[in-house]
Amino acid sequence: MLTFYFAKDSSALASHLLLEEVGADYTAHEVPITQGAHHEASYLAINPKARVPALQTPNGVITENPAILTYVAATHPEAHMLPDTxxxxxxxxxxxxxxxxxxxxxxxxxxxxxxxxxxxxxxxxxxxxxxxxxxxxxxxxxxxxxxxxxxxxxxxxxxxxxxxxxxxxxxxxxxxxxxxxxxxxxxxxxxxxxxxxxxxxxxxx
Ligand SMILES: N[C@@H](CCC(=O)N[C@@H](CS)C(=O)NCC(=O)O)C(=O)O
Structure with a gap:
């Protein structure tokens, strides 16, 4: 099970789209950055960068869209989201x-x-x-x-x-x-x- 931390209409949209495309088993958790929720201790414990997106995985937290995209693609090979060569x-x-x-x-x-x-x-x-x-x-x-x-x-x-x-x-x-x-x-x-x-x-x- 994955937990995806996002803010509405932010760059988190990118990773969110791929999670949905591959049919990932995930829960989306909104972090309202306009209200400063990303600076609260509970979120800083997840992502000390105070940014979204972040993805909680069974192995730990991944931040940065490119890394999350690669993880989601690599863990859902049946969706064929990585290029071939x-x-x-x-x-x-x-x-x-x-x-x-x-x-x-x-x-x-x-x-x-x-x-x-x-x-x-x-x-x-x-x-x-x-x-x-x-x-x-x-x-x-x-x-x-x-x-x-x-x-x-x-x-x-x-x-x-x-x-x-x-x-x-x-x-x-x-x-x-x-x-x-x-x-x-x-x-x-x-x-x-x-x-x-x-x-x-x-x-x-
Ligand atoms: N390089 C990061 C950028 C993350 C980022 O800057 N996210 C913005 C939302 S688009 C954010 O959390 N901003 C909050 C802030 O700057 O206080 C990524 O691609 O994941």
Missing amino acids: PFERAEADALNAYLCATMHVAFAHNLRGARWADSAEAQEAMKKKVASNLHDCAALIETHYLKGPWAMGDRYTLCDAYLFLAPRWLMKAGVDVAQFPKLHAHHTAMLARPATLAVMAVHGL
């Missing part, structure tokens, strides 16, 4: 790492500027860069990394659950997703999947 698995890791460490961080400069600067001016200056940085991330993914129709090509893999966040970050930053036809088509295809719709409903989306 070592090279393709490395490609999948690279895309997930880019979404986690570059694109998500670019998005975070909108609301979380206080992590990087104290002055209001510096935080405002960072906010002004968000849309163009996200545009550049999306252009790179569109041109080089989204094989199509799914992230890794012909079939849905663990990357698709994470890639679903990219158009959402763009939309929230006011960047028109339609200028990235493959990303736009990917988003439309994701919205046709029952697992996506089920998880979005839990997130109030």
Whole structure:
């Protein structure tokens, strides 16, 4: 049995989608980060980083979307969520790492500027860069990394659950997703999947 800790409409959506796609036996536990629940001692005991998502497994807690995605895919081999070859698995890791460490961080400069600067001016200056940085991330993914129709090509893999966040970050930053036809088509295809719709409903989306 797994316990998944998430906040609504957060990046936890990615891991949540994969848990649902593979039909995992899990309980979803909401951590309302807007109310500061992630800083309470009971949650810090689960994830000392004070972030969501986190996944409690029989072996311990896993944090970070890429790690949770890999764990969920690897523990549900029947769902065939990992690419077939070592090279393709490395490609999948690279895309997930880019979404986690570059694109998500670019998005975070909108609301979380206080992590990087104290002055209001510096935080405002960072906010002004968000849309163009996200545009550049999306252009790179569109041109080089989204094989199509799914992230890794012909079939849905663990990357698709994470890639679903990219158009959402763009939309929230006011960047028109339609200028990235493959990303736009990917988003439309994701919205046709029952697992996506089920998880979005839990997130109030
Ligand atoms: N690299 C982490 C990022 C996790 C993260 O920053 N989550 C956000 C929600 S999208 C969060 O918990 N924010 C709370 C805060 O910054 O106080 C991952 O991909 O799991």
